[in-house]
Amino acid sequence: MTTNTTTRQATWFGRTVDFDYADSVAAYTVVLLRLVTGYWFLHAGYTKFGSFDASGWLVNATAASPIHGFLAWAGQTPWMLEFTNFAIPTGEFLIGLGLIVGALVRLAAFFGGVLMVFFYLGNADWAHGYVNGDLFGLLMFVVVGVFAAGRIFGLDAMLEATEFVRQRPALRYLLG
Structure with a gap:
């Protein structure tokens, strides 16, 4: 098996840097x-359906959290708590489904990233430093969105080929 290597350039802080990567390995990765x-998000959302209650976590969120006040307010406000109890499992499930089938991947990655920011700031478990599982989850969504992972073995490649999307090129920012 031969591996095609591609050389790309990127500008970092005003300096141009060349880097090589293997096309096929990068795509599979x-x-x-x-x-x-x-799968991580689909499973997390699915297992929360019917039994999820965020009130305890919201009200008792880590006091060191920079968004503790907002989370406590959300946990004590009935409509916000009801919205959260619906949005977390449904959002996780739909984000996971979108990533698995490769449809609306950038949109799914964006909302997955938003959830991970809330989880990261809400958990605020930084006793061993700022790098933890929530931060790595956020990073995974950033990578998936930036590299337009839905265009590789995903439905986004087919969606982008439709006349509807070709006539509306801005939709490509949601796909990929």
Whole structure:
């Protein structure tokens, strides 16, 4: 098996840097990352359906959290708590489903990233430093979204080929 190597350039802080990567290995890695992240969120959402109650976590969120006040308010406000109890499992499930089938991947990665920011800041478990599982989850969504992982073995490749999307190129920012 031969591996094609591609050289790319990137500008970092005003300095141009060349880097090489193997096309096929990079593609498989991005797809694997998309599928693992998708399964993680699909499973997390599915197991919360019917039994999820965020009130305890919201009200008792880590006091060191920079968003503790907001989380406590959300946990004590009936409509916000009801919205959260619906949005977390449904959002996780739909984000995971989108990543697994490769549809609306950038949109799913964006909302997955938003959830991970809330989890990261809400948990605020930084006793061993700022790098933890929530931060790595956020990073996984960033990578999946930036590399347009839905275009590789995903439905986004087919969606982008439709006349509807070709006539509306801005939709490509949601796909990929």
